[in-house]
Amino acid sequence: MAKWFSVGFWESIARIILRNRITILSIVFLLTVFLALQWKHMRFTYTEANLLPDHHEVNEQYNQFLDKFGEEGNLIIIGVQDSTFFTPKQFTAWKNLMTNLKKSKEVDLIISVDDLKKLNKNESLETFELVDFIDSTKINNAKYLLEKREELFERLPFYEHLLFSKKTGTLRAAIYLDKEIVNTSVRRDFVVENLIPKIEAFEKETNIDLKVSGMPYIRTLNSQNIVDEIGIFIGAALLVTSLIFFFFFRSFRATFISMCVVIIGVMWAFGTLGLLGFEITVLTAIIPPLIIVIGIPNCIFLINKYQQEVKKHGNQAKSLQRVISKVGNATLMTNLTTAAGFATFIVTDSELLTEFGIIASINIVLLFILCLLVIPIIYSFMPLPKDKHLEHLNKTYTKTFVNWTEKTVKNRSISIYITAIVLLVLSIVGIYQMKISGSLIEDMPKKTGFFKDILFFEEEFDGVMPLEIMIDTKRKKGVMKLSTLRKMEEVQEIISEIPELSQPMSIVNVVKYSKQAYYNGNPDYYELPTAQEQGFILSYAKNATQNSKENFMKSYVDSTGQYARITTFMKDIGTEKMEKIEEKLWDKINKVFPPDRYTVTLTGKALVFQKGTNYLVTNLVLSLLFAIVLISLFMAYLFRSFKMVLISLIPNLLPLIITAGLMGYLGVPIKPSTILVFSIAFGISVDDTIHFLAKYRQELQANNWKIRKSVFNALRETGVSMFYTSIVLFFGFSVFMISSFGGTVALGGLVSATLLFAMLSNLLLLPALLLSLEKTIANQEEFLQPTIDILVEEDEKETESNS
Template sequence: MTYQTTRVKLSYDLQKSVPTSAEEYIDYEKFKSVFGDEGNMMLVAVKSDQFWDFNFFSDWVKLNNDVRNIKNVTNVLSPSSSVNLVKNSGLERFDMVNIFDPPPKNQQELDSLKQVFMRLPFYEYRLYQPDSSVYLMLISLDRDVLSSIRRITVVDEILQQTTQFEKKYNLELHYSGLPYIRYFQLTTISAEIKMFLILAVIVTILVLFILFRSWIAVVFPLLIIGSGVVISMGLMSLMGYKVSLLTGLIPSLLIVIGIPNSVYMLNKYHVDFKRHGNKIKALTSIIERIGYATFFTNLTTAIGFGVFTFTGVEMLKEFGIITFISISATYLISLIGLPVIFSYLPKPKERDTNHLDDKIFRYIIDKLITWTMHNRRAIFISATVIVIASIIGLFKIKAEGFFLQDVSEKSKVYKDLVFYENNFNGIIPLEIMVAKKQIHETIYDTIISEKIPLSEEDSIITYDTLIVNRRESSGISITSISTLEKLNALQDTLASYPQFSHSLSIIDAMKFARQAYYNGSPRFYELPTQSNLTSNDSRAAAFLKNSQQKSLSENRFIDPTGSITRITVQMEDIGSDSMPELIAELQPKIDSIFNPEAYDVSLTGTGIVSLAGYNYLIKSLIGSVVLALILIAIIMGLQFRSGKVLVLTLLPNLIPLMFTAAIMGYFNIELKPSTVLIFSVAFGIAVDFSIHFMAKYRIELVRHSFNVKETVLVALRETGVSMLYTYIILFFGFIIFAFSEFEGTKNLGILTSITLTIALLTNLLLLPSIIMYFDKNLEATHRKKYQKGK
């Protein structure tokens, strides 16, 4: 397994959060099979009034060229590398000429070339924003490197060049596009995996040493947990999984979740050894007494993670499988390894068990006992108030996802996204694929069968009717004038929506060509209609066809069969609520332009797939939470074998979940995959408190002649300290995630820590109070069962 950990790879692809059977996934795969992946464009923007100053522009030209020379950069398009179409009447074609090549030698030449550029509407709002002096550089990356580690190196090399430019002119460049966003995610994930692992180890070492005051109690539990981490990473490699934002948390989570096993076992070992001084007997009691309870606590925790295996989302399945197996393996290693290791170590010295008499923890336990014994009314009232407030807060929760939903609003990548939305209406790709339908028509052809001669002058001609099933295309090709007019009308419709940037299609190439044919006059940058189509327009189309400029017309906008075309547009990050509404509003307008009987029009792209994935994730996770609650309840029911005890035990663990949900509602923390994750994970961990308490309570109940009050006191004193130890480790273990750059991971850390805090209080205050409130009924019930069993 150790060797396999060296083979674990980072996932360089966008995580697939949509099931392969979903319509959004199918449409997107169909689009990619025709036109390829659209997510290979990195954007660099500069806002400057001195852009057209000679020195500034010359350095921008140099930056353009330096970026283009980077390996795996396939093309760079910016004002300085923009091209113009020039009519070549002799060859009846258009020649593509770089406007600024050779580069201008002085300000006068630059001003002259600037006028040429500004007369080309094709670039307006695509390469520059005329109202705010913002200029773009579009960097195309080789698609083959997008799924490899090379993508990080390429973006790093680009940023090295742009950073020098920023420093020279003391300005800020703005970056975006899917390669850059993914670069930010990958580099951040990689850094945070190391950071969280280091922090988890440091926190665990500090807490264990402070609690047990012995390096032996620190080193060996860490070695055991370390083996669990190795198993988890080795499994990822063996199963072909890659490290993602979610699976990258597993090593740190295992350290945090696995240590409580050692805490409970060491505490039990020290308690029993202090009582009778027999090391082997004390170690044996770990398996006999604690082994039973820790089996159920680890099972419920593993289920809290494992339920994600049953979702239809691949990344959740991977997360669920690895965590379930790793938690189970870590438990077995702890249960077997810890007693074996300590059997070879010397007997605990007095200083090793002094932590059991720690005044601070004893003071806390004594206070909890006092409140439980004398303030049950206040505890019940407080719990009721929390439940009511939580129910109100539940109705305030909002569920909406965004393309950059886990990215902090303070991060540069998020601020730059807002910059592009303000200046170009967004950068999230939306693709509209238009295909001519193939209509099958039955054609009746009459043919002459034979001539039957009657005489020298006359003959009878007989006729047969041949039925031919021909596959007829509805009309003519996708580039017919009628279809082009429809495409133009749809682009005009898109332009009326502030959520969309200026769209791009074959129409824009034709407008550009028409302007070039009429010697560059901007007023001819339009698509002629059938009514005003002239011979010159036909010649312009022929010129364009003869030019074979694939970057303008072919390949990227029309499929090889000539029956499918696309309109590409960028959009704002409007969220999962607004996206369906926008599509629902747009669809009737599309249908009014393209008759559904003659055309297939599908809307797809990264934006639609991503936001659809959010909805699938939420549904899957909510189902997983419900499944986790049911499975854990069943397991606790099998353990306690009493419906009443099960209900009384579940209540203190449902209140923390309700409380956390209320916090989300009151503080406008939206329901996201990362926050839904909290509920099943936190519930699986929180019930551990109840299981340990109730396991001790049931054992001591018989010993104390079913005296519930006395039994509760003993259970609180013996398990309370271990519960406090476990809580401290879990709290500080999860709170480290609050330092994440990703909002989802940050919320996971903060909200899980809050949930565990409330769970500790409800299990140390509310659960004992509930048991003692029903003490007469419980005593009578247990006494009858005990007597019946005898």
């Protein structure tokens, strides 16, 4: 029954396809139109990649923080480092820029030197007042502006690190966006259509270079780069694969047909994204070019088989039927293993990877169906290939390569083993040098202006990525107790000592500023009040800016006075260093805030991302193990031989270990983008093993179970197609190396390298293993009748299609 399923089933499929050509093409056309209409539902991501599941403790803590204080990533900062800034012309231009931005409905608040508020004491009303720091009527007075610069830098420590760096003289403005629009398309529109044009106009007018950063700005431009690269990837993948395809086949017709098929596959990929309502992220953006790279080998197998059959007997109908019936099973199995490699991401419990796994695996299977349907049908309407189109079947360079592999396996098996063992040992050493990275910005395009601005702010203000400490005093108005404020100050002092973190801001800074204002602005009194001073100073502060929009610091205490936050910003640091910083902070926090009296939470976007990276690495390792087990079971189902499964795994696991070792030596860290390499490469590389072992088993039966002869026959038969597809995959994945995103570059380079290692491993190590184990597997019992025949025997009766 299984035999009938393998042969008879595919013969039936071939007849159905070739007898219903117009109907099938019509269905393909209608499906393409339907999926193209789903493009309108595609949307680009407006949030950071959340690598943690919703129910994870770190996510729940972050959501609790957002419930109390709202969106934290709503700050855009504009920096300026120019000696001419405090001159009438430049300062006026700056003021006009800030005024225009304030008019935007997306802006909630702007804190800038041109409209800075200074805290003054009003003794008659026993309160503090916010008064203008700079008199707008005097900004044309150069001497006045210089005096104000001096006062800002020397007498207003509250604004140091927030608005200026005393060390370098750098100034910045803080633009707080409406929290409701931070994770929507409105944010993108504001940044791209409003903020950037105004900044460019200012730079042109004043010849001052402005630095812009902050999470809303970074996220917007980073997302825009993702969108811009999709078209570049697709174009580059089409160009590279079409050139390689044409080089192999020397046929414009075959190249054009293949390109049309994979373009339809790309359209289907976009359509399924829209149909399922998934966002376009840095991962899903690479699926369309991925479809091209994976689809071309399908086309190579089908067209190569068709031309081989035409050359053999010249009967078009028979050739087309054999393309489907003989290659159908093989391509189905290899596509299923590739899809399985991607499908394992679904079990990671990460929405980002789950969506990537679903879309990729579905479209790989759809692509197989598309190739199997369209290519034979299109060729059925065309004349037989000419002799010049078949010349590539006898190309000397492929024969030379296959002959080299055959001689190497035959004469240098010991050298193959020694090389494999040396590479294995060196790779294991390299693996121990690998590090985990959880940086939010590491994979961002390094050559862009916004990335350079990130580095600028890291240097001047110690980072732009928020790190939050939320303190629950467990009593209403507990924050404003002097004892609590002093405890918070102790924590802030520890933060100030850590070079990777910026100077912290909290209600403590406001209270310090209140005392300074009470003592007539004397900066020597910028400190927490004593117990004797607390009552009257805090009573002044309580009414100082009540219900005032300018009181931006009110967001540092919740409405009940029970919860407080300390905000700092962190540099782009690795996971290992961040873990040490976190440990240092917790040591201090637990001493200052006893857990039985206070509940303290460490959170923020940067920390959530780093925790997510650690979580994801663990899950992706499990995903890789799951892929190995899944594909092993799949191959056991196909070959029904435990020894053959073991032999097939060795040449596919070795390239993964070599690549991991290379990552250690080259300093490429483990992160979400690089850990993907292993499952993807394993799912693809095992295709060659399936082709080789299927042919090997067939040769064993034809050659009376003679291992040596069967190995070399299989090597000669499958070597060319393995070489073709591996070259296409190598250069196809290399396309991703043109990306400006570090993660995508690493993904492309590492997958390409792994697949190249896998080709050599399958062509050299796998045959050598079979020959070395000849005595232990040279019996028919090791090869029971398979559940499914991957390859159809050459001498089996073929029925011609009445197409």
